[in-house]
Amino acid sequence: MNIFSDFRKDAARSMDTTGGYEWWYFDAVSADDQFSFVIIFYRGNPFSRRYISQLNSDSVNARPSKFPAISISVYEDGDPIYYSFTEFEASDCSFDEERPFVEVGPHRMEIQNTSGLLKYHLTLEETLASGDQIEASLTFKSSLPVDSLFKNCDERSGEHLWNLVQPRAEVEGSFHITGPTVEAREIGFKGRGYHDHNTGYEPMHNEFEDWYWGRFHFSHATLVYYLMNRESDKQHRAWLIDNNNGKVLNELDNVRLEDEGRTLFGLRTAHRIWLHSDRVSVQIQQGRLLDNGPFYQRFMSDAFLQIVDQDYIESQRGISEYICPQRIYNRFFWPFVNMRIRYMAENPHWVQQFPGLYRWTW
Structure with a gap:
């Protein structure tokens, strides 16, 4: 991508x-x-x-x-x-x-x-x-x-x-x-x-095999992540972006997917996502299901942002999605x-x- x-x-x-x-x-x-x-x-x-x-x-x-x-x-x-x-x-x-x-x-x-x-x-x-x-x-x-x-x-x-x-x-x-x-x-x-x-x-x-995407508007920055998994590799990207959409403040290079479960359609999805850099940590809890289909899910999720060297913690609600495109066929x-x-x-x-x-x- x-x-x-x-x-x-x-x-x-x-x-x-x-x-x-x-x-x-x-x-x-x-x-x-x-x-x-x-x-x-x-x-x-x-x-x-x-x-x-x-x-x-x-x-x-x-x-x-x-x-x-x-x-x-x-x-x-x-x-x-x-x-x-x-x-x-x-x-x-x-x-x-x-x-x-x-x-x-x-x-x-x-x-x-x-x-x-x-x-x-x-x-x-x-x-x-x-x-x-x-x-x-x-x-x-x-x-x-x-x-x-x-x-x-x-x-x-x-x-x-x-x-x-x-x-x-x-x-x-x-x-x-x-x-x-x-x-x-x-x-x-x-x-x-x-x-x-x-x-x-x-x-x-x-x-790609599947992807996770989401966005959260914190008071001082916007978090956007795009986690794409391929058969042989992956492309995991996440950024904190300033409020004027003009500058990447921090790139979160480390990603961990946890708490996987299967839906009635057999779709396997992680419900907790961790994003990390040296200074910043974000936990995303994919909570309230808005749409729950055979090949995709949409959530109203909660994100918890921590900036370590500033002793800063904030939570915000935002939209996140998961899709597995092969299942469409x-x-x-x-x-x-x-x-x-x-x-x-x-x-x-x-x-x-x-x-x-x-x-x-x-």
């Missing part, structure tokens, strides 16, 4: 290779920890049963441009109050290769030029087969970086690229959520968020995937017509 940080490289890449993928990830947790959300725009949905079927049959249509999608998850106190994962037709989507501008169906993400600030605006508007509805307007705002966080990085090399665009952002906006089983709600949102951009020129499982799990993803080219799965069932599918 080639890791770099450059908001100028956040536009869609000029690629449409077989099995490729690209996604723009946004998340945030409210200041009082009550609300959180994750929104991901995909060009080439790597979890799509339709995409994988085309890839397995060596079809010329097994290209990311044919399978755009968006996933939207909104949580209150760790429980889902809105969920959707929708794959649209390519004709209903747009990915600008000149600037960060993405349209997936009625949903939009775009960069906004503001002097001295890096600012993204997201708009959502959707009605599901279940009757659940969402409208949202969200802004991610941070200082404009003057340089890349990571030195000696060449984003042009490698089959898999991770652009850490906005480790820390101030997030404001609103959600309007309603449905047949819930009262209409207007949620004003204010908190801290995160944005990155992943690109692959081949399927994920070609590069196991046909045994496809019926569960079909419940989860709405393919607009097909009729909705019967589960997707019941709001309570669909929100709690996994």
Whole structure:
């Protein structure tokens, strides 16, 4: 995985290779920890049963441009109050290769030029087969970086690229959520968020067996970690980044995964992660499960930061994830995937017509 940080490289890449993928990830947790959300725009949905079927049959249509999608998850106190994962037709989507501008169906993400600030605006508007509805307007705002966080990085090399665009952002906006089983709600949102951009020129499982990722916003710095395990080696990286997203304060070179367990789907995951350097120690407890699928998990986790020479200790809550991409290709799990993803080219799965069932599918 080639890791770099450059908001100028956040536009869609000029690629449409077989099995490729690209996604723009946004998340945030409210200041009082009550609300959180994750929104991901995909060009080439790597979890799509339709995409994988085309890839397995060596079809010329097994290209990311044919399978755009968006996933939207909104949580209150760790429980889902809105969920959707929708794959649209390519004709209903747009990915600008000149600037960060993405349209997936009625949903939009775009960069906004503001002097001295890096600012993204997201708009959502959707009605599901279940009757659940969402409208949202969200802004991610941070200082404009003057340089890349990571030195000696060449984003042009490698089959898999991770652009850490906005480790820390101030997030404001609103959600309007309603449905047949819930009262209409207007949620004003204010908190801290995160944005990155992943690109692959081949399927994920070609590069790694699994990965752990997470981010936590401490009072003086942001922790981001990316732990990738391959068959023969590993790429474990973790950083404390200053609040202006301009400097790596500390790189945590030593990693330990503990307290492994298996889920009902047979997914084996470590629930405790230790990150260390000479001066800094972080313990991450992957606690509250937000999503628990056959090949991935999402947590609302707790991180405990200790800076030894300053006698400093702080705890914060943040979002972490685990994924094992090879399991996506196991046909045994496809019926569960079909419940989860709405393919607009097909009729909705019967589960997707019941709001309570669909929100709690996994």
